[in-house]
Amino acid sequence: METAINQPITTEKSFSSTSKFLLEIPLYVYISVIASMCVILGILWDIAWHMSIGRDGLFSAPHVVVYVGAATAGIFSGYQVLKTSFWGTLVEKGKMVNFWGIFYSSLGGLFCIWGGIASLTSAPFDDWWHNTYGLDVEILSPPHTVLLLGLMSVQMGAMVAVLAFMNRKEAIVTLSASENANRFNRLQWLFITTAAFFITSIFTFLSEPLGRWAMHRPDFYQVASIAFPFILLATGRASGKKWGATYICLIFLFFHWVVNAVLRLLPAEPLLGPIHNKITTYQTLGFPLLLFIPAFAVDWLREKFSAMNDWILALILGFTYLFVLFVSHYPFGTFLHESPLARNWFWGSNSWSFQNDADWEYRFKFSPRNDISLSAWAEGMGFAILFSVVSSRIGLAWGNWMKQLQR
Structure with missing residues (x-):
């Protein structure tokens, strides 16, 4: 629910000297x-x-x-x-x-x-x-x-x-x-x-373990399950807005993309050898994660089950976050890393450091190290679920602390 201002008007002098x-x-x-x-x-x-x-x-x-x-x-x-x-x-x-x-x-x-x-x-x-x-x-x-x-x-x-x-x-x-x-x-x-x-x-x-080349490995989902649920749930809860985490992730997506997209338009020339990839403009990190998709699911469930015990809620939200992240980013990784449609200014998948070999055979395809057995996937994703639930529980607790903070 949106939080409303319900306290009576205070008569004490505001310590802000700024204008109206x-x-x-x-x-x-x-x-x-x-x-x-x-x-x-x-x-x-x-x-x-x-x-x-x-x-x-x-x-x-x-x-x-x-x-x-x-x-x-x-x-x-x-x-x-x-x-x-x-x-x-x-x-x-x-x-x-x-x-x-x-x-x-x-x-x-x-x-x-x-x-x-x-x-x-x-x-x-x-x-x-x-x-x-x-x-x-x-x-x-x-x-x-x-x-x-x-x-x-x-x-x-x-x-x-x-x-x-x-x-x-x-x-x-x-x-x-x-x-x-x-x-x-x-x-x-x-x-x-x-x-x-x-x-x-x-x-x-964390862009190295969270790069597009890692989206077909359990490691990617483990790192993403440790790094993001706690901050999304904490800030989403503390924001007081129903879709707080979704708004946060949309701003993250827009800001990260705009900064790198603008940089990719600017001229740049390597000044340090060896140069293995001849470039004329800035090379940047790739397209950001689509975190607003799992954030939307988490926000919806957080509102729907707001009266539920936080331990049970963390279990629901942690599993949902990981499931939606996997469903959205496994195919997204395929698009970003292998599709010719992603090798342009907008998606940024053709950005490549001047130190890297421009003709490396795995530049635009997944290497054999991504060929993982079903048992390895099951074990890796099992750990990812555990990480996601624990991270979610920490986030809910941190969000409660944030809501009480007044100094």
């Missing part, structure tokens, strides 16, 4: 959402840079986007901490988390501050790594792992910052009833958008 246009949502909340978008935008660009150009530096364009996004989130959140701690009222401090006995911050702000520091700390580490070992052959190199933790902390901070305001369900005295309803709806969509950016990050950093 922002509907009394503090500027740092909007900044954290924009920062959440910037960090994953920069990461997608950086991956395309590595696939297409190869040589980069500490202050290459994608790196700058990432660092600016992370730093901005940390700086604005830090300013909010200082402002509340030393110039805030008792009412304002009562809505914050007290730490070190002096400072007051929202929980989301703490995430953003830590994430900004971790992201910037990873920068010289990544530069040293490239100078010492050369171009990364995997996305999850040690410096990138540090960066990942920092960036996802920024994105988590953005989600939590929005949630704190959304869950209070305050009716601001300076706003009319319709404006208060609009404010709450805006907070819901800000949360849904930040959750979509968070899922984009998860998919991006």
Whole structure:
């Protein structure tokens, strides 16, 4: 059910100094959402840079986007901490988390501050790594792992910052009833958008085991069953919208596709040898997963069985998620990897790093390692079901926690 604003209008002064246009949502909340978008935008660009150009530096364009996004989130959140701690009222401090006995911050702000520091700390580490070992052959190199933790902390901070305001369900005295309803709806969509950016990050950093070439193996479904049900159910439940997880996955699909599709139109030339695939434009990650399909099924069942015990609900949702994922992505993998219709700008299946052999025999067909026996499939999918159910149960519990969060 959609959540309604039902608390009486509060007479306390809003601690947001923004105009009515922002509907009394503090500027740092909007900044954290924009920062959440910037960090994953920069990461997608950086991956395309590595696939297409190869040589980069500490202050290459994608790196700058990432660092600016992370730093901005940390700086604005830090300013909010200082402002509340030393110039805030008792009412304002009562809505914050007290730490070190002096400072007051929202929980989301703490995430953003830590994430900004971790992201910037990873920068010289990544530069040293490239100078010492050369171009990364995997996305999850040690410096990138540090960066990942920092960036996802920024994105988590953005989600939590929005949630704190959304869950209070305050009716601001300076706003009319319709404006208060609009404010709450805006907070819901800000949360849904930040959750979509968070899922984009998860998919991006797991793009190797979740690539189209893996969709005919149980490993793909195991990884996808660990990675996504918990966040889809948590954010879907916390969003307060019936189709929350579906909206999140549609925004993820659109954002990931648009960024990479635009990059594929831009000129790029390899600057690092050897060059095995001659290219003239950016090469990118392939088409994103169609997560909105299992998300739609999960949202429908979550609403239908909302009164059911969460353990039983997790069993139903976990099995449904995996079944729909398999039914939708096994044939989708065939299309993306083998069909000539997918080798174009829209689907992106012809994107191929300059370091990879352009004539590799398995570039557009599944290799023999995908020929798996029925018993191996049964065992692998059995584990995938288990992972999906456990991930779903964690997601439902996390969603309950998110719904209670107000600081």
